Amino acid sequence: MGPDEDRVVRTRAARGAEIRLAARARQVLRQNDMGVWTRASPSLYPHQWSWDSAFIAIGLARLSTRRAAKELSALFEYQWKTGKVPHIVFNPEAPPGSYFPGPDHWACAAASPDAPPAPPYTSCLCQPPVHAIAALHVWETAERNGGEEADEARAFLRKIYPKLLSWHRYLMTARDPEGSGLVTIYHPWESGTDNSPRWDAALKNVEVGYLPPYPRYDLGQVGSPSERPTGAEYDRYLWLVKLIKKAGCDEENIHRSHPFLVKDVLFSAILVAANEALLEIAASVGVKDVSLIIGWIARGRRAIDGCWDPEIGLCLDYDLRGGRPLLARTVAGFAPLIAGRQNPERLGDVIATLESPAFLGHPRLRWRVPPSTSPLQEGFHPRSYWRGPTWPVVNWLLWWSLLRAGEPGRARRLRHASLLQLASGEFGEYFEPFTGEPLGANGQSWTAAVALDWLARPPVEASAEAA
Numbered sequence: 001m002g003p004d005e006d007r008v009v010r011t012r013a014a015r016g017a018e019i020r021l022a023a024r025a026r027q028v029l030r031q032n033d034m035g036v037w038t039r040a041s042p043s044l045y046p047h048q049w050s051w052d053s054a055f056i057a058i059g060l061a062r063l064s065t066r067r068a069a070k071e072l073s074a075l076f077e078y079q080w081k082t083g084k085v086p087h088i089v090f091n092p093e094a095p096p097g098s099y100f101p102g103p104d105h106w107a108c109a110a111a112s113p114d115a116p117p118a119p120p121y122t123s124c125l126c127q128p129p130v131h132a133i134a135a136l137h138v139w140e141t142a143e144r145n146g147g148e149e150a151d152e153a154r155a156f157l158r159k160i161y162p163k164l165l166s167w168h169r170y171l172m173t174a175r176d177p178e179g180s181g182l183v184t185i186y187h188p189w190e191s192g193t194d195n196s197p198r199w200d201a202a203l204k205n206v207e208v209g210y211l212p213p214y215p216r217y218d219l220g221q222v223g224s225p226s227e228r229p230t231g232a233e234y235d236r237y238l239w240l241v242k243l244i245k246k247a248g249c250d251e252e253n254i255h256r257s258h259p260f261l262v263k264d265v266l267f268s269a270i271l272v273a274a275n276e277a278l279l280e281i282a283a284s285v286g287v288k289d290v291s292l293i294i295g296w297i298a299r300g301r302r303a304i305d306g307c308w309d310p311e312i313g314l315c316l317d318y319d320l321r322g323g324r325p326l327l328a329r330t331v332a333g334f335a336p337l338i339a340g341r342q343n344p345e346r347l348g349d350v351i352a353t354l355e356s357p358a359f360l361g362h363p364r365l366r367w368r369v370p371p372s373t374s375p376l377q378e379g380f381h382p383r384s385y386w387r388g389p390t391w392p393v394v395n396w397l398l399w400w401s402l403l404r405a406g407e408p409g410r411a412r413r414l415r416h417a418s419l420l421q422l423a424s425g426e427f428g429e430y431f432e433p434f435t436g437e438p439l440g441a442n443g444q445s446w447t448a449a450v451a452l453d454w455l456a457r458p459p460v461e462a463s464a465e466a467a
């Protein structure tokens, strides 16, 4: 066989593998489909999670833009009066004893005058605002497909725009009373990177009082307890929930008394990118005055810049209670890349850290995808949740940010490595960075969703990436 034929055979084989992977990803999303929303995973997470749903909508848009729009609309049905989008909408049909803390534990949140009517119950926390980015994806995909699909998506966009605006306004005001441009979180669960070493120092100052015994259903659903947060971490999580409930889920009370108040750079960077998406949505639905959103973007971007630590070449979160930055080398530090449109020098710095031995250049990595926590960071653990494993969904966010930053070559390499990691077709929640072993929940919806989006990129973007 000549070199040309050989290349054709290999290309065909690779294409065949991609088709099989996409089929498996579709199957995972189908299995977790609850009609108008999607379970985060079949048994560990049988409810609707906020930022999971946004990523799921991005993947679903590749299958049906109508269904993807429903995913977001279903979540926003439970938006609080304040504009907050709850981090979990509980599935009334989930088997009892499947997830803790479940709806009973959060039922009191329904007593807040700001909560939506229950059931279904919601938590009173929130998660990073990927939703506008997802809504824009749905719209762009439908617009490309044209016809009735585009008309329906335009109607969806018109309906969701004011809801997204109110969600972002909540984050820019109630979650940033200082007007700093950075979002304050009340709980590590709000960051979406729950047990990351980012929170270790701030959590140390949380004194846990009496907690009645509680179940850890999660531990029975993963290969080994080391893949989930420890007992001491969970005690702190539940203690913080108890305090938030005691404060009546009231933002002012929480700001006055809560022991965990942290400015989260990753959350804030996602909000900048989401505000950029909102600006595009505003243009598509014919909104004229967008000065508010433009102001939010500028404020957010300036603030992210101010969190830069030149020593480690990453952005750092800030502990409002402790009055100090939280020093940790984690993927959250790539915030300037995610916020986008940084000056070339800052972009160069971020990429240098990304490619350094602290992340992609680490010699022991199975695939060149970033570990959630740098192996050089104290507290790194290759199997423990956000303390080291790689998360495909984070890789998607970085890949998408690299594309937006005009780095198609790096984006292409990251996508390629991410797809190789998923090639076995096991859509794990996260992966051991040195062995590539899938960990946590299996059949995780957002992992399947980002794979589908990667696999369905149209040729225009593929060739732009190859440039």
Ligand code: 9WN
Pocket (backbone or CB within 6 Å): 040, 045, 049, 050, 051, 052, 189, 191, 192, 193, 194
């Ligand atoms: C708590 C659903 C969620 C993700 C989070 C991830 C994990 C929950 C948990 O699962 O968090 O919200 O019980 O560990 O950390 O990012 O949204 O997939």
